Every structure is written in structure tokens, then in C-alpha cells.
Amino acid sequence: MADTISKAVVVDDKSKYEWVEVPEEDTFGKPHSGVSVNFEHYGPGRHFLEPLLAGTVRSLLLKRLRADQRVYIGGYNTGDKEAMKIMENQGLHR
Numbered sequence: 001m002a003d004t005i006s007k008a009v010v011v012d013d014k015s016k017y018e019w020v021e022v023p024e025e026d027t028f029g030k031p032h033s034g035v036s037v038n039f040e041h042y043g044p045g046r047h048f049l050e051p052l053l054a055g056t057v058r059s060l061l062l063k064r065l066r067a068d069q070r071v072y073i074g075g076y077n078t079g080d081k082e083a084m085k086i087m088e089n090q091g092l093h094r
Contacts, residue, residue: 018054021046022061027068033090035060 024044026032034043037056042049049057067086 014048017048017050019046020049020054020057020061022057027065027072035064 022034022042022044023032032044034041035057037053042057071087
């Protein structure tokens with residue numbers, strides 16, 4: 001039976017990896033808290049990631065930027081309530 005079971009071979013082809021940069025500061029000039037994917041945290045700086053993970057990190061960074069901009073453009077007291085709640089939960093409320 002052991003002869004019929006084939007093992008999966010994982011080839012870590014770094015030639016397809018991509019650089020993703022997390023900014024040092026957020027829209028409000030405070031240190032960027034970074035993003036987390038599957039319990040892995042990616043803080044400010046450059047990260048060399050496999051393509052699927054790189055796309056996920058970029059997507060999360062874009063969503064964070066849009067949420068920050070909604071608050072910034074709308075004014076801090078009159079901004080988007082959903083974005084304000086997210087920021088409060090992440091400790092970003094000023």
C-alpha cells in the first residue's frame with residue numbers, strides 16, 4: 001500500500017515571489033499597524049511573498065487605505081461610522 005501513495009512535492013519557486021511594501025505611516029501620520037494573514041503579521045517595510053499571499057496583503061492594505069480615507073475626507077467627527085468602529089477596534093481611534 002505504501003508503494004501506491006505518492007508524496008506531494010512542494011517546490012518553493014522564489015522566482016515568482018513578489019515584493020509588497022507596507023507603509024511606515026498611515027493616512028493620519030501615525031505608525032502603520034500592518035496587516036495579518038493567517039496569524040502572520042506583516043508590519044511596515046518590504047516583504048518578499050508568494051504571489052497569492054502578496055495579492056492578499058495588497059488587498060488588505062488597499063481596504064485599510066480606503067477606510068482611512070473615508071474617515072479623513074468625511075471629517076473625523078462626521079466620517080463613516082463603519083470605518084470609525086473598525087478603527088476603534090484596532091486601537092486607531094485618536
